[in-house]
Amino acid sequence: MQEILNIAAYKFVPIEDSATLREALRTRTHALALKGTILLAPEGINLFVAGTEAAVESFLDGLRADARFADLEAKKSWSAAQPFRRMLVKLKREIIRMDHPAIQPADGRAPSIDAATLKRWLDQGHDDAGKSIALLDTRNAFEVDHGSFEGAIDWRIRKFTEFPKALRSHREQLAGKTVVSFCTGGIRCEKAAILMREEGLADVLQLEGGILKYFEEVGGAHYRGECFVFDGRETLAPDLSARSNGASARAAEDPDLMIKG
Template identity: 80%
Template sequence: MQETLNIAAYKFVPIDDAAELRETLRAKTHELDLKGTILVAQEGINLFVAGTPDSVRGFLAFLRADPRFADLEAKESWSASQPFRRMLVKVKREIIRMDHPAIQPATGRAPGVDAATLKRWLDQGHDDAGKPVAMLDTRNAFEVDYGTFEGAIDWRIHKFTEFPKAVQKHRDELAGKTVVSFCTGGIRCEKAAILMHELGLDNVLQLDGGILKYFEEVGGAHYQGECFVFDGRESLSPDLKARANGVSARASEDPDIAIKR
C-alpha cells in the first residue's frame, strides 16, 4: 500500500486575486484528488495538503509555476493513510490571524536561525555571543501540552490573537537574552518575531521552518514530547512518525484549527 505524502507550506507574498486563485487551486486539487486545507489572503498563502506522492509533487510544481510561489518551500512527512476528510480552499483576511494589521511579513521578515545552529546553541547553553537563549513557544496552550523545547517560555495563550498582549505583559522576561520564537511550521513565529522587533526587542530570531523543520534536520535534541499537527495524525514524534491512527475530528473538521502552524 502506497503511503500518503503530507506537505505543509506557506509564503507571505502580496496576492491581489485571492478569489480567482481560490477557484484555480480548488480545481487543481480536485483534479489531483488531494485533501487538506489551503488559505489564501491578501498577505499570502498557507497550505497543508495530502495525497499520493505524484499528485502532491505535481501540485507543488503547479504552484511554483506562478512567479509568486516559485521559491515556496514545503515540509514533507508521511502517513499510512489520508489524514484529511475533505479539501477546503478558503479566502481569509489573514493566513494566520493575529489581528495586528501593521505586521506585514511580505515587506520584510525578522532574522531567523536554522535548526543546526539552534541545536549547537542549546548544546553549549548560549548563543555565539555568549548570551542565554530563551526559547519562546508561540503556540496555543493545548499544543504546547503535547511537547515543546526544554525550558521553553509558555504564556498559556489560547489563540494567536492573544500573543501581542502577552508580549506586552511579559517583555521584561526577555531582556538581555537571545529570543528564539518557534511554532509548528514557522508561520506564527514569523509574525511573532516581527511584532517583537517592532516593540523594541531587537535580539529576537525565528526558528526557520518551525518545529517540523527542526525534527527533519536535527531530530528531537532538546525537545520533550511530540508536536501537535493540524490533521488526523494528531501529533508527530521527532522522527516525524504519526502518533494517532485515526482522524482527529478537531483538526480535520475546523479549517481554522487545521491550518495553524
C-alpha cells in the same frame, strides 16, 4: 506502508487575485485527488495538503510556476492513511490571524535561525556571542501540552490573537537575551518575531520552518514530547511518525483548526 505525502507550507506575499487563484487551486487539487486546506489572503498563502507523492509533487510544481510562489518551501512527512477528509480552499483576511494589521511580513522578515544552528546553540547553552537563549513557544497552550523544547517559555495563550498582549505583559522575561520564537511550521513565529522587534526587542530570531523542519533536519534533540498537528494524525514524533489516538476528529473537520502553522 507510509504512502501518503503530507506537506505544510506558507509564504507571505501580496495576493491581489485571491478569488481567481482560489478557483485555479480548487480545480488543480481536485484533479490530483488531494485533500487538505489552503488559505488565501491579501498577505499570502498557507496550506496543508496530502496525497500520493506524485500528486503532491505535481501540485507543488504547478504552484511554483507562479513567480509569487517560486521559492515556496514545504515541510514533508509521511502517513499510512489520508489525514484529511476533504479539500478546502478558503479566502481569509489573514493566513494566520493576529489582529495586528501593522505586521506585514511580506514587507520584510525578521531574521531566522536554521535547525542545525539552534541545536548547536542549545548544545553549548548560549548563542555564538555567549548570550543566553530564550526559546519562546508561540503556540496555543493545548499544543504546548503535547510537547515543546526543554525550558521553552510558554505564556499559556489560548489563541494567537492573545500573543501581542502576552508579550507586553511578559517582555521582561526576554530582556537581555537572544530570543528564538518557534511554532509548528514557522508561520506564527514569523509574525511573532516581527512584533517583538517592533516592540523594541533587539535580538529576536524565528526558527526557520518551525518544529516540523527542526524534526526533519536534526530530529528531537532538546525537544520533549511530540508536536501537535491540525489533522487526523493529531501529533508527530520527532521522527515525523504519526501518534494519533483519534482525539483529533474536531481538528480534522474544522478548517480553521487544521491550518495552524
